[in-house]
Amino acid sequence: MNIQKPSLQFRNSLSVRKSTRCIVLHHADAEKFSVYQCHACHLNNGWAGIGYHYYITKDGTIWEGRPDNTVGAHASGGNSDSIGICFEGDYDVERTMPDAQKKAGKELVAHLKAKYGISTVKKHKDVTPTTCPGSFFPFDEIAGAKANGVIHVTAVSDKVPVQAPGSIAELQAECNRQGFSAQKVDNIAGPITLAGCPMIKKGASGNITRWLQRKLNSLGFDCGNVDGDFGVKTKAAVMAYQKAKGLVADGIVGPKTWSKLLGLS
Template identity: 40%
Template sequence: MKIISSDFKWAFALTPRSVTTHLILHHAGVSSASTAGIHAYHLSKGWAGIAYHYFVTKSGEIYSGRPENMRGGHTTNWNYCSIGICFEGNFETEHMPEAQIAAGRELVADIVARYPSIVIGRHSDFGQTACPGKNFPLDRIECSKNTEPQKDAEVSDSPSDWAKSACLWAVEKCLFQGKGDNRYHWHEGVTREELAVIMERASKLFMA
């Protein structure tokens, strides 16, 4: 994963963050945005500078914002314990491109690997806001937290050869997620409840 470094000048000294318990996801709220533009806008509001730790573009590029070990300014009452990621776009009206979803999922997976117990949520889960929009594909981005199969998974958890490519595609698209033991149990039956969840995920995928 490549993260493009940014060399921002801060209006005042940043405060180190001593605890990291949450990962909060945002959208820019406009169709086209950049880290430089966000930094300038946040400076105009009297802030230290760009409030987010990372910024993911529609084309799948990942930019750094505030240093990850510093407090952000993205979510009132939660900046002391959270990392903030902003996604370019307005997902009240737009749908996220596949390249952006893939980059966001990779970035989230990298953060989760370093903070295994981190809680992932939308900005709207922590305050009165529509951010990151009703079309934000949280289920496809956060699936990296619990869909990675264990490297020592038993052979019985591997799909049959005739279905392997389809199963791998379904995992990549987050239609299937690992169970509590991080395995997929390909040869087990599916309940009606599980089927309903899969159908809902598929509808979101194909409507995007």
């Protein structure tokens, strides 16, 4: 079994866990969602970075998240003594987990049981009120894996790390998460990144608006609080930016405005 070690940058230092009593299994609640997207999403939540210790994609790749001896941010009320494993997919909707992913999950659970001398495996919903890891998640099969196996950790050097909030990578990951694109999260803006940016205007809300607000504030166009709500002050900042860049000052962030913000024109 091989574990891939992505180059993730955490916002601050992580605390070492004092005890390890169980493993908690999760699903990503998204049919397509990479470890890099997950890291960007959790950074955007204000966390140090990805809250899970391991992330398993549908092709069976096991990715290291937080070091598995540190406190996670994956199960409120149960982070202090648990290891969190997240599986790519939405198993409230998807009825079958790919064999490769299931096999990887069993191998990882078996390894962690042996490493920490534990036997308890829980669903996220056993710790926190939620439906995670989904009604179709093959919990019994994965949780029942016997302690055995040897692992090898491989550093991934050809991946560009997701940067702190406000980066191009964060915007790319968020556009992917919301279904506007399926682009490579490489922190490099190009035509594909531009095509994946949705038109937003007054009344919009969410993480893409937060990205916009941070960007405009950093450029000296005051949006006020970065709250994710495209209100009057954000519209005024957009219009001021558009006017400064020689664009039609309509307060609507469309392709021409995104192109300027991304440094493409």
